[in-house]
Amino acid sequence: LAKTTQPISMDSYEGQEVNITCSHNNIATNDYITWYQQFPSQGPRFIIQGYKTKVTNEVASLFIPADRKSSTLSLPRVSLSDTAVYYCLVEGGGNKLTFGTGTQLKVEL
Amino acid sequence: NAGVTQTPKFRVLKTGQSMTLLCAQDMNHEYMYWYRQDPGMGLRLIHYSVGEGTTAKGEVPDGYNVSRLKKQNFLLGLESAAPSQTSVYFCASGRLSYEQYFGPGTRLTVT
Numbered sequence: 001l002a003k004t005t006q007p008i009s010m011d012s013y014e015g016q017e018v019n020i021t022c023s024h025n026n027i028a029t030n031d032y033i034t035w036y037q038q039f040p041s042q043g044p045r046f047i048i049q050g051y052k053t054k055v056t057n058e059v060a061s062l063f064i065p066a067d068r069k070s071s072t073l074s075l076p077r078v079s080l081s082d083t084a085v086y087y088c089l090v091e092g093g094g095n096k097l098t099f100g101t102g103t104q105l106k107v108e109l
Numbered sequence: 110n111a112g113v114t115q116t117p118k119f120r121v122l123k124t125g126q127s128m129t130l131l132c133a134q135d136m137n138h139e140y141m142y143w144y145r146q147d148p149g150m151g152l153r154l155i156h157y158s159v160g161e162g163t164t165a166k167g168e169v170p171d172g173y174n175v176s177r178l179k180k181q182n183f184l185l186g187l188e189s190a191a192p193s194q195t196s197v198y199f200c201a202s203g204r205l206s207y208e209q210y211f212g213p214g215t216r217l218t219v220t
Contacts, residue, residue: 034207043113043199043211044152087151091207096167099144099151 004088009104018075020103022088025069033064033071036087038102044087048073075105083107111135113212115200121218122190130185130215132200138210140203141183142167143175145196146214152199158183190219 005023012018024033032051036044048055050062050071061074075082085102116131132141139160144152144167154167156175164175172194174186183202187194195218201209 032207041214043201043214044209045211046208049207089207096154096157097206097209098168099153101149101151 004090004100006086006088006100006103008101009106011106011108012078013108014079015077018078018082018105018107020073020075020086020088020105021070022073023070024088024090027068027090031068031090033062033068034089034091034097035060035062035073036089036099038085038087044099047086078105078107080107080109113200113202113210115198115212115215117215118213119216121220122187123220124191126190127186127188128190128217129187130198130200130217132183132185132202132212134181134183134202134210136202136204136210137180138202138204139180140206140209141177142201142203142209143173143183143185144199144201145169145194146199147196155185155198190217192219195219 034049035047037047038044048060048062052064055062063072083106085104087099087102089097091097113134142157143155146152153169155173156167158164158177161180176184198215200212203209
C-alpha cells in the first residue's frame with residue numbers, strides 16, 4: 001500500500017481558498033487518490049476521488065500532477081463549517097483503504 | 110434510506126466481558142468494513158467483507174471476530190474485552206472500496 005504524507009494541521013479564515021497537499025511517492029499504476037472529511041464524533045465522509053489531472057465536484061477540486069506522486073485538495077471559499085480533519089488515501093483497486101492521521105483544518109472568522 | 114446504522118451507540122464493559130456490535134446498511138452494498146479510531150488517530154481497519162458469507166482480516170484483527178451472514182448486516186464481536194479495546198468503532202459500507210459510507214460510530218469503554 002502506498003504511504004501518504006500530509007500536514008498535521010492548517011489554519012485558514014472564512015472566505016479563503018484552502019489547498020491541502022498530500023505526498024504519495026510510492027503510488028502504484030492502479031492506485032486511485034481519495035479524500036475524506038471527518039467532523040468530530042462522526043464517521044468520515046467521502047469528498048472526492050481521482051486518478052490523474054483535475055477532478056471537480058460541488059464540494060472540492062482535486063489536482064494530480066502527471067507523475068502522480070502528490071495531490072492537492074482545494075476547498076474554495078471555506079467557512080467555519082469546513083473545520084474538520086481531512087484524510088488523503090490511495091487505493092489500488094483492492095478492498096481496503098488505509099487512513100493516516102489526516103490534516104486538521106481550522107477555519108476562523 | 111437510513112444508510113448505515115450501528116447498534117449500540119455507547120457501551121461500557123468490564124474486562125473479560127463479551128459483546129457484539131451490529132452494523133446494518135440498506136444500500137445493497139457488497140463491501141462492509143469495521144474500523145476503530147483512538148483519540149487523535151486515524152481509522153484502523155479491523156475486519157472487512159467483500160460479500161455475504163465472506164470476511165477478511167484488516168490491520169488490527171486480534172481480539173475481534175466478525176460475521177456476515179446476511180448481505181445487509183456485519184457483526185463485530187469482542188469475546189473477552191480488554192481496556193486496550195476502548196475506542197470508537199465505525200462501520201462502513203460501499204459498492205466500491207474507495208467510496209465508503211460510514212455509520213455514526215459506537216463509543217466503547219472497557220474498564
